[in-house]
Amino acid sequence: MEGDPKSVRPKRAKPCEGSYDPAAQRRTLEMGTSIGMPLTRNFHRTLGAVATCVAAYTFLNAFAAAETGKIETELSGRLAVEGRWFPNEAGHRGQRDGSLGFTAEPTLYLEHEDGGSFTLTPHYRHDSADPERSNADLREAYLLLFGELGEGEWEARLGVDRVFWGVTEFHHLVNIVNQIDLTDHPNEETRMGQLMAHLTWSADWGVLEFFAMPLHRERTLPGREGRLRSGVPFDRERVSYESAAGEWHVDLAARYSRTVGPLDVGASVFDGTSREPSFIPTLETIPGLPFPVPRTLVPHYAQIRQYGLDAQLTVESWLFKLEAIRREGAIDRPPPGALLGKEKAYAAFVGGVEYTFGGVFDSEADISLLGEWSYDERGRRSTNRYQNDVFFASRLALNDVEATEFVASFVADLDYSTYLMGFEAKRDLSDSWAATVEAAVMLEVDEKDLIYETRRDGYVVLNVAYSF
Secondary structure: OOOOOOOOOOOOOOOOOOOOOOHHHHHHHHHHHHHOOOOOHHHHHHHHHHHHHHHHHHHHHHHHHHOOOOEEEEEEEEEEEEEEEOOOOOOOOOOOOEEEEEEEEEEEEEEEOOOOEEEEEEEEEEEOOOHHHOEEEEEEEEEEEEEEEOOEEEEEEEEEEOOOOOOOOOOOOOOOOOOEOOOOOOOOOOEOOEEEEEEEEEEOOEEEEEEEEOOOOOOOOOOOOOOOOOOOOEOHHHOEEOOOOHHHOOEEEEEEEEEEOOEEEEEEEEEEEOOOOEEEEEEEOOOOOOOOEEEEEEEEEOEEEEEEEEEEEEEOOEEEEEEEEEEEOOEOOOOOOOOOOOEOOEEEEEEEEEEEEEOHHHOOOEEEEEEEEEEEOOHHHOOOOOOEEEEEEEEEEOOOOOOOEEEEEEEEEOOOOOEEEEEEEEEEOOOOEEEEEEEEEEEEOOOOOHHHHHOOOOEEEEEEEEEO
């Protein structure tokens, strides 16, 4: 989940001819398809200005209307400071071993006494090490209207919003509406705001949703000074689209969901611009080398169609989860020795189980055990790191006043010799303050794995947040 609207469409990068052999260079090209693209600086400035103007206008109207008693105003949000430390020496020139930063994400909620509301959530992050991680976004800025329709209800959300689809923990295959903000966290959980018209009709027979999205958002990416990136820079000025409308192609989506006893199920379809870019390398010849080497990677967004299914079955303390997709129009990972992948339809799924032990050790604490398997039928031609991985985790929730929680996880790649571990602890320090400590450990990374370029990027993060 960009760039300023332009009257002239960005120039398409010229496809490269020929091939080259070094495995390290090929890994860098392949890794790009998993990591993504950063926001442009122009969009940051424009978005920040727009958010400021919208916020100022909304505040002025809110205060004026509050005097008449027609609109209720509520201001909440979150401010946080964060420190990141990478214990291992950097793998690429210019990278730093640590950073300090802060984030601000206030939310203004306005509700009219006759019904309807407006929500505004701007987001800003500053990072001391990586300029590309310092950016602004409009997470939410939408008008909510609702009413009755037959025996059910209708709802309309118009503006910028975030939508979540899915049930699994490890990897969200079906969650395609919003673009990933990869500079926020490498787990691909954080999503950027998406301009949309979102219509919902709900009744006893279930929930039916329709989406129209006229502006595509490019994926963010760590910059040259940032960690968790590939070795070849990305050319942000030459982004290309398969659609002649570029980033202004109108994407369409629909989803039906229903709860039947212990079963929650959803079926979805998306048709439009892919949220995952492929990359076209631009090459240069270096004297003394018998082959050209990649100079930059130019992101390209194809037109895709995705069918999705998500389901969760609850049986006492057991949760059985499934997400599955079929995607058409996507470009796969280049084979060894090639520069470009080919368009290929594929299927993928994530399935697993979770069991919770309640009241362990005669206390209020719960322990949950999770196991999931992520599979992509493209195998080693997959463009993400979840092609054949298993995930195990344990969560200890003390259920105390401080909401103390500990999570430990382990990931093993069944195609490559890659093994990762993660740890997280979080606790409320007061009614308003909370602290989170997180660590990621790269136990072993196979040189053929997409994430090999980040093998030195295990990290420790401390985050202290204030909520209001």
